Each structure stands twice: as structure tokens, then as C-alpha cells.
Amino acid sequence: MRGGYSRSLTFGLSLLVATAASLASAADLPQLGKSSDKDVIAAMTREEKVNLVTGTGMRMPGQPPSAQAPVVGNTQQGVPGAAGTTFAIPRLSIPAVVVADGPAGLRIQATRGDDKSKTYYCTHFPIETLLASSWDTELVERVGRAMGNEVKEYGVDVLLGPAMNTHRNPLGGRNFEYYSEDPLVSGRMAAAMIRGVQSQGVGTSAKHFVANDHEWNRNTIDVKVGQRALREIYLHAFEIAVREGQPWTVMSSYNKVNGTYTSESPALLTGVLRKDWGYDGLVMTDWFGGKDAIAQMKAGNELLMPGTPAQRTALLAALESGELGEDVLDRNVARILEFVRRTPSFLGTPHSDAPDLKAHAAVARQAAAEGMVLLKNQGALPLAPSVRVALLGNASYSPIPGGTGSGNVNRAYTISLAQGLKEAGHAIDAALAEAYPRYIDDENKKLPPRTPFQAPPLIAELAVANGDVERLARETDTAVVTIGRNSGEGRDRTREDFELTAAEKAQIQDLATAFHAQKKKLVVVLNVAGVLETVSWRDIPDAILLAWQPGQEAGYAISDVLTGRTAPSGRLATTFPVKWEDVPSSANFPGKVLEGPDPNATGFRAGQARAAEVTYDDDIWVGYRHYATKGVKTAYPFGYGLGYTTFQIGDLKLGGREFQKELQASVKVTNSGKAAGREVVQLYLSAPGKALPKPTLELKGFAKTKLLKPGESETVSFTLTARDLASFDAASSSWVAEAGTYTVKIGASSEDIRQTATFAKTTEEKIAGVSTSIGQ
DSSP states (O other): OHHHHHHHHHHHHHHHHHHHHHHHHHHOOOTTTTTHHHHHHTTTOOHHOOOOOHHOOOOOOTTGGGOSSSOOBBOSSSSBBBBBEOOOGGTTTTTOEEEEOOTTTTOOOSBBBBBBBBBOOOOOOOOOHHHHHTTOOOHHHHHHHHHHHHHTTTTTEEOOOOOOOOOSSOTTTEEEEEEEEHHHHHHHHHHHHHHHHTTTTOEEOOOOOEEEOOTTTTTTTTOOOHHHHIIIIIIIHHHHHHHHHSSSSEEEOOSSSTTGGGGGGIIIIIIIIIIITTTEEEEEETTTTOOOOHHHHTTTTOOBOOOHHHHHHHHHHHHHTTOOOOOHHHHHHHHHHHHTTSSSSHHHHHOOSSOHHHHHHHHHHHHHHHOEEEEEEOOOSOTTTEEEEEEHHHHSSSSSOOGGGGGGOOSSOOOOOOHHHHTTEEEEOOOHHHHHHHHHHHHHHHHHOOTTTOOOOOOOOOOOOOHHHHHHHHHHSEEEEEOOOBBBBOOOOOOOHHSOOOHHHHHHHHHHHHHTTTTTTEEEEESSSSSSOOOTTSSSSSOOOOOOOOOOHHHHHHHHHHHTSSSSOOSSSEEEEEGGGTTTGGGSSSSSSSSSTTTTGGGGTSSSBBBEEEEOOOTOOOOHHHHHTTTOOEETTTTTBBSSSOOOEEEESSSSSSSSSEEEEEEEEOOSSOOOOOOOEEEEEEEEHHHHSSSSSSEEEEEEEBBBOOOOEEEEEEEEEEHHHEEEEEETTTEEEEEEEEEEEEETTTEEEEEEEEEEOOEEEEEEESSSOOOO
């Protein structure tokens, strides 16, 4: 017994000594935040470094890693439903960092495990296209602050947004996640969103860098684009966002640009981002983006998400063989450590899991109403108080708050237009209010199962018999019909989706005929993800309100505009063409498949084409640049929108007749109508175009007035810089402002110019050279 006791004591003392030695050893290790990053990196093993540059993977039960889809990431680590996490290295005080979607609000799971006592709902804000249509950067920044607060309070470190690819074609499947066809609007809106989100101590990821302008074959497609178009159109929005917003991270896109995957392109990630723009943040891949982990490390894509075992194996083998230098890996690890030190997870920022969702809903409601665009109004709006409404259209009762995929949000509710109008004091025809929800519920039950990123098929509109239409015209005061369209990640829209169905057009015509016979009005509301054809039917209704996809407060916000509670002040940030064939990219959208499957493709790439390719033959002639310069008639031009009042724009003044280092311009805006409202003032510039062909006009500034009462005026000012005058000269790889006469054009749209003035630039000026060509 004594001997047993002695052996136990000896073992116990040995264990204590070993533990103490281990603790002493750990205490001697460098710690992130207390030691230099250089010392922390020196203390890391190769395996730890490789782990740090690759995420922890996706946890989707029942699916092997190779079969995971490159969309809508989902992890149960950290914050359930977030898109991914990074590896933690506790012995060096390096925590795991949590990143989550997305552009319309934080996307995490609403419930966790078996605990149903608490929910984790997030606010579904309006889509980015609607926010851009507000032309109000202060409003967008306010949305960003609310969104960022939810990111912080739910324990997430980085929001994977904003997205700012270009509305190159109306059929782009994720256009709803993007702002505009114009890089200035996209860049300034994204910068405002970034500032708002990051004001809460959390990060953003500006995406998808770059030219991920449609969804078709997005993992293999090679975008062939000229250097001028790439710089002036597709990169410029990101440049503005990086310089003015300073996002913590940038997300490289899936596609290739001129032969190289963006995540493997030193020219883009090191040349453009870091050398040309001075970016000092982190670059991460889109989920499963790119092909060659070694090439991604060398290019400056520091974090591979969501991370796979195959990537870690490849990186370790490349380090062993010398294909990947330790210095390159250390450089990328250093950038990740700089990023980690900024995060709430590292700083120990407390979170409540209880953001003020009621306050954020109010922000979402205001933003939605401010971004809706009144396309037509012939005395139908605003609705008189307490009118009886014949409310038709599936989307009037089952609104579409936003698109599907990573841009979706797990929200607590969605307000229908029926609810919104009722709460505003309007009576909804009882028979319709009973029939539509029952019909929609029955039809939804018939739909086949789908993945989270697939938009549901369009349910046929409830057929309303002619006899019922006649009754509605007699018994109600106004007809309102909502047309719904959705869009989702992973696929583009179709030509059929771009146009109204025969049944939809027939319903609009039948309603107009019946209600006009009774001297009553018909209003059409468009609850849509993107641009539609309107010319074939727009003459039929008395008013058309473009509500886009307004988020969870949809019904309240639409009602606010229809009733005049909020004066409509949205303006189009993307052109509505007369027909799809008029779109400059229609001839080669979305691209072509090259022959044969990729023999090396595994997982989600298996069976895909070896490659797909699209040539941006439209060059710089995207959107209004094409329509205005080529004289192509539009349905509704860029910048267009009506209100419940009118405005005079006059007294344009320039700070001089000759351009020096910069030039000031100011203009006076007066509410000349009978109701309060806000106007969007747009400054376009026409350049000489001696050496390079120039568009007839290009947007160089915009400002939204405060709410002006009838007769009230406001003066808005702009500053033009040399860069605003410049175009990209591919021959010299530089931005050049030509000598000659420039014309300032102030307008209410690209086709509604109210004031002009000219100034001269006496000498040609090279503004800045760039580091390299992209994929020459």
C-alpha cells in the first residue's frame, strides 16, 4: 500500500512538473496582439500557416467536400448558418473568424439545434438595385449601419458584401445584388454601404472582383474584355469603393479575365488592387473559386474559402518542393493576421444576439420607399384617403422581398401590399383577399423541392373571370395589380422572364377596360428583381410604380408611396430598353461553350464544359453610354423617375471657363409643384474625344436634394477633378485628360438635360499610369 501510494505520488508530481513546463513553454510563445506579427509567424508550423490561409471548410451533412456547391456556404461553427470560418491557433492567441452573407442583410440560421425558445432573425433590407435607385448615399450608409449592427450583435466578424458587379445585361441572374450599369453610382453606393457596416466595428467584403457580370458557367467562363473597358467600366466601381470605403476584405470572383482566373491573377490582385489603388486589406476567394491554390497564393489571394483538404495538401507539397516559397506564404499569413487583429473575435467584443430589429425594420421601410421609381402617373397617384381597392396579382399577397441564394435573408416576416394598404386605411375587396392567399398556398404545395439558391418557378397568376372584373370596377374605386419576378444565384434570367406573359398582359388590359369605363384608374406595381420590357403594355395602365424587391417591409413601403406618405423620389440606376435586342451586349450574352467536358473536373465541376467564353464586344458602350451615343431610343432612360411634384433646375454656374486642378459647378433646384418632394440632380460630362472615342455623355456627379416644400429651393454643388475628365488610354497604360472643350450637362436623366455650360482644358494631362495590363 505504501509502495502504491509512493508510485501514485511520483506519477502525480511528474504530471504536475510536465504541466508546469508546458504552461511555461506556452507562456513563452509569442501571442497575437502582444508580440509582433513577425514573431508570431516565426512560431507557427508550416501546417498552421497552411491552415490559416485556407478556411475550415463547409459542414453540409451527408455531402462530401467534393460535392459541395460553390454557392450559399453554410457552417455550424461559430455562428450557425454563417458562410464560413477561419482556423484558430489558440496557442498563439489567434481566434477563428466568422464570415457570413450577404448584400441584403446578414444571412444566418434563424434557429439553432433543438432550441426553439430563441430565434436569430435578421432584417431583410431592400436589394442593392433599389438602394442605388435612391441616389442617396447618406441613406445607404444608414442602411449599412443597421446591417453592420446585426453583424456585430450576432457575433459575426465580416459581412460578405456589398456586391458591385455591372448591370451589363438585364438578364444577369444576380443583378438584384448589384447596384447599377454605371460605375460611379455603383462605386459611391458601395463605399457608403462599406462605411456604414464598418462603423460598427465589423468588416465587409467587396465582391465579386471582377467581371462576374452574369451567372451562366460562372466557374469556368473566360471574360474577354479590352483594357479600356475593364478600367473605365468594370474596375472603376471597385476602385471608388476601395478608395472611399476601405473595405477590410475584397472577394475575388469565380470567372477568368482574359485567360486567367481572377483569384490567380497577379495583375489584378497585386498590380491593380495594391500597386495602383494602394489597397492594404485582405483578399479572399469566392467559395471554391479558382483552381490552383499555389497560383492563388502567389497572386496575392491570401485566404482560400471555404477551404478544402485538397488545397492544404497541395500547398504543403508545394512548400516541400520549393514550388511555393515560404516568403510568399509568410506574406499572406501576415496579411491575414493584420485582418484578424481588427475583428470582434480577436478584440473580444461582446455581442447580445438581440439587435434592435424593430428599429432596423424602420430603416428598411424608409430605404425601400425612397428607392422606388414612379415610371408613369396620369392622375392615379397618390391614392385618395380610404379608397376601396381591387388588389390583384399574386405578389400583392405574397410579395418577393429579395432574390435567392447568398443574397437572401432569414427574416421573421414579410409585409404584403394587402397588409400595407389595410393599415393605411384602405379597404381591400374581400373576395380577392380571400381567394389569393388560398390559391397561392395551394400552388406552392405543388412546387418540386429546390435548393436554397434556386428561385422558385413563377406561379401562374390567379385567373379572375370577366364577370368578377366588371363587379370590381363597379364596387371599388381603384385597381392595383402587382407583377412579380424573382431571380437567383447560379443562373441567369430568361427572355421569357424579361417579358410579361400573355395572361399578365390580358389581365392588365381587362382591368383597364373595365375600370376606365367607370372613370376609374388602374395602377401597376412591379415587384421585380430586374429590368422588364414595358413598351408593349405601358400605355394601358394609368400609373406604374417600380417597387423592385423592397425587403421585408415591402407592403408598408409600397403603400407609403402609393398613398403619398412618402413622396416618390427614386430614379433609375439602370436603363429600361425598348426591347432586349437593343441592349448592346445582347448579341453575345451570356457567351459560348467550348467543346468537351473537363477531364480533371471533380465535385461540382464534374460534367461542366471545359471552358466557356464571352467577349465583351460592347466595350465601354454599356447602358446609357450606348443608347445616348448611338441614338437608340429607350423605354425609360438612365436617371429617370417621376414624383408627385415638379422641379426647375437652373442657374448653372462654373467656377471658371478654364480647367486648372479642379472645377466647381453649382445649380439651383426649385420645387415648382404643389407637393413636397426630392429631386436627383445629375451632372454629365461630354469630352472632346480627339484621340479616343467618347460617349456623348458620362455621369460624373449626382446629388439628392433635401425634402423641398413647394416654392423652396436648394443649391447643390459638384467638384470636377482631372480624373473625371480622363479616359483610359490602353496604348500608354495611363489615364489621360485631353485638351479641348468640355461640356457640363445638368439633368434629371440622361435624356432630360436642363442646363449646359462649357469650359476649356488647354493642355493634355496624363493623370496616372497603371502597373500592368490585365491578361495581354
